Amino acid sequence: MTILGSVALLLQLAQATSVLPPLSVRAGDRVRAVPTVVHPEGGIAVRADALAEALGGQVVADAALAGRFRFEVGTTGVDLQAGSALAVVAGDTIPLRAGVFRRGDLLFVPLALATELLPRLGAGVLFDADNAELRRFATVTAARRPPPPRAARARATTIAAPADNARSAAARSAALRRRVVVIDAGHGGPDNGMSGPIGSPRKVFEKNITLAFARVLQRTLQAREVQVVMTRTTDTLIALSDRGRIANQAKADLFLSVHVNAANPRWSNPGGARGFETFFLAEAKTEDERRVEAMENEAIRFETSEDVSRDDPLGFIMRDMAQNEHLRESGRLAEMIQSGMRQVHPGPNRGVKQAGFRVLVTAFMPAVLVEIGFGTNKSEAQYMTDPARQQELAETVADAVVRYLEEYERKVGGGG
């Protein structure tokens, strides 16, 4: 490259980086800032070699064909070619959002390679959109099988307990200790939430049930070596958006909001309504939902840290992309919690549902809202306020959360 060419390139890079913040890449304790540029096709691109290096990987050029190279992280290799928007991984061709391109001697890849493709390949790479940070995990656990049910697990440890099992169990529990779960007890302070039951002189308030259950769940999860952050531990009001923010600041791995259902008084037998359900955030379907979603997303941009300004296109795009991934993860988590509760809950299984809850919108991580029963129903109000039943229900929810986290560990782990 000529000197003039280098200068032009540097100018171009400088121009681009003055607009776009770098991509933060964490590998262990080391954090690198990988410069980003505007992709000629639109969107954002990153230098392939800088990205690979920051992830502890490398770019290996194909000697035979200029512009063809392999992007390697751990044992995962992605074959790419300048001018092409196709990636080849273990013989499978995967379309990228935009093409790979060359500028001077440097190869650039679309940002989606880092934030979407690598996390999907089980390369031990995870994108944390809230902190606009790409993370490389050291190996977590080699186990690919789903964990056996509790009884079988106990048997396996007492009878066999081979060294390998012990090691992977230790690795798993070490991995779980790094995981942070936020438990959000719904309502509080002047906001009682629902009150019930219908036709009973003794009233229960949702805010008290959610707090009591949240505390039992906190202890139950802590006993399973999971870190827990509570949005509230007393009878106090916390703004919905603050609940998500608490979770974001805690860099939580999942967010669980606890609520108590109330029957619609217009139902034919409102006092008879019973059951439990788990929600995750819906994609907006109606115009009104889209309006609310836009409003909430706008508010979020004011709530995140200062280094990500309102006009920052990178942060916005990243958060947008990660939200989609979180939707799938939230759905999975909701399924696991719902099927866990089904084992002990006396009420009917009302299933997994979707809705545009504000409290879930602001949490940039897999997030669910659990309705543990109908406080308007006499027997369920009694069920939810019985400490023994609270414990029993919390055990099934905690088991589901741990199963989810273990599954998640297996997905992000194994990167060598």
Ligand SMILES: [Zn+2]
């Ligand atoms: Zn509620």
